[in-house]
Amino acid sequence: MSFDTSPVLQAWRSRGRRVTAARRAVLEGLCRAGCAADVRTVYRLAKRVHPRLGLVTVYRTLDLLAREGWVQRWEEGGVVRYELDQPHHHHLVCLGCGQVRRWDRCPVPVESGATVGGFLVTGHRLELLGYCPTCREVMR
Amino acid sequence: MSFDTSPVLQAWRSRGRRVTAARRAVLEGLCRAGCAADVRTVYRLAKRVHPRLGLVTVYRTLDLLAREGWVQRWEEGGVVRYELDQPHHHHLVCLGCGQVRRWDRCPVPVESGATVGGFLVTGHRLELLGYCPTCREVMR
DNA sequence: GTTCAGTTGAAAATGAGTTTCGATACATCC
DNA sequence: GGATGTATCGAAACTCATTTTCAACTGAAC
Ligand SMILES: [Mn+2]
Ligand SMILES: [Mn+2]
Ligand SMILES: [Zn+2]
Ligand SMILES: [Zn+2]
Numbered sequence: 001m002s003f004d005t006s007p008v009l010q011a012w013r014s015r016g017r018r019v020t021a022a023r024r025a026v027l028e029g030l031c032r033a034g035c036a037a038d039v040r041t042v043y044r045l046a047k048r049v050h051p052r053l054g055l056v057t058v059y060r061t062l063d064l065l066a067r068e069g070w071v072q073r074w075e076e077g078g079v080v081r082y083e084l085d086q087p088h089h090h091h092l093v094c095l096g097c098g099q100v101r102r103w104d105r106c107p108v109p110v111e112s113g114a115t116v117g118g119f120l121v122t123g124h125r126l127e128l129l130g131y132c133p134t135c136r137e138v139m140r
Numbered sequence: 141m142s143f144d145t146s147p148v149l150q151a152w153r154s155r156g157r158r159v160t161a162a163r164r165a166v167l168e169g170l171c172r173a174g175c176a177a178d179v180r181t182v183y184r185l186a187k188r189v190h191p192r193l194g195l196v197t198v199y200r201t202l203d204l205l206a207r208e209g210w211v212q213r214w215e216e217g218g219v220v221r222y223e224l225d226q227p228h229h230h231h232l233v234c235l236g237c238g239q240v241r242r243w244d245r246c247p248v249p250v251e252s253g254a255t256v257g258g259f260l261v262t263g264h265r266l267e268l269l270g271y272c273p274t275c276r277e278v279m280r
Numbered sequence: 281g282t283t284c285a286g287t288t289g290a291a292a293a294t295g296a297g298t299t300t301c302g303a304t305a306c307a308t309c310c
Numbered sequence: 311g312g313a314t315g316t317a318t319c320g321a322a323a324c325t326c327a328t329t330t331t332c333a334a335c336t337g338a339a340c
Pocket of ligand 1: 035036083089090091102
């Protein structure tokens with residue numbers, strides 16, 4: 001995927017965090033995983049880069065990236081998914097097979113920084129739920 | 141909350157399911173819990189009605205209700221939430237304390253039954269993320 | 281090269297949710 | 311109202327994702 005990881009590494013170094021082989025590998029795995037990857041997938045792909053990588057470190061690094069705002073974290077059907085921060089977009093989720101597809105429109109008119117009922121809104125999450133072409137076929 | 145449980149009970153009886161004290165209690169707990177309650181909350185409230193209620197039965201009944209379409213199920217920050225089916229609405233979620241408030245507007249123009257990129261869309265999920273008045277105060 | 285705090289990974293712990301199974305209690309039929 | 315058969319119940323065992331612990335390791339700085 002087209003994601004430049006050097007700003008992340010740079011930010012880490014400047015804040016006194018260490019740029020380790022394990023963290024590089026997780027970032028690389030995330031890049032290769034593409035849209036909305038689950039932890040296992042990131043682990044599997046990152047392990048190709050750095051075979052002695054532990055699953056714990058994947059959890060830790062994903063959490064770090066999420067806290068620092070480099071990745072989005074969300075859950076669907078009991079599965080936690082992460083993806084590198086990209087131009088704002090949403091997702092189509094298949095209720096049949098769990099597949100996720102990117103949807104680039106955004107119909108939500110609430111700006112980040114706006115206030116709704118006393119809440120300071122910093123973002124939003126939107127998924128369209130339904131059935132992918134394959135699952136529609138199976139259902140008929 | 142204003143939710144009439146008798147259609148649920150009636151539907152159960154007509155399909156050969158039994159209307160038990162445990163199931164009534166879970167429904168009652170759900171009513172009392174209001175907007176987007178987690179399983180523990182439903183359990184705690186339902187137990188007041190039927191003290192010997194087991195947590196397992198809460199899971200089972202919530203799952204049953206969800207499968208039959210009487211409740212919505214969603215997850216936020218690792219917490220599974222259920223709520224009785226109501227007029228379509230969304231939620232404001234506080235990233236500080238996890239509190240959930242109802243938001244009645246819906247800016248999503250995709251009708252149920254529409255097709256987006258080959259997906260048959262049957263619904264959607266939208267949450268505004270941010271900070272509640274209390275958590276905003278704490279942050280300053 | 282030496283130093284040392286930040287980081288790692290194996291193993292153990294945690295905890296939400298599920299499965300199992302003997303006991304219980306709805307619904308039905310006298 | 312009682313007897314019957316089966317759906318349901320709840321305690322306990324289990325599963326599995328995620329977190330915690332801790333001794334070993336290794337980037338970064340000097
Ligand atoms: Mn995506
Ligand atoms: Mn609600
Ligand atoms: Zn599908
Ligand atoms: Zn809050």
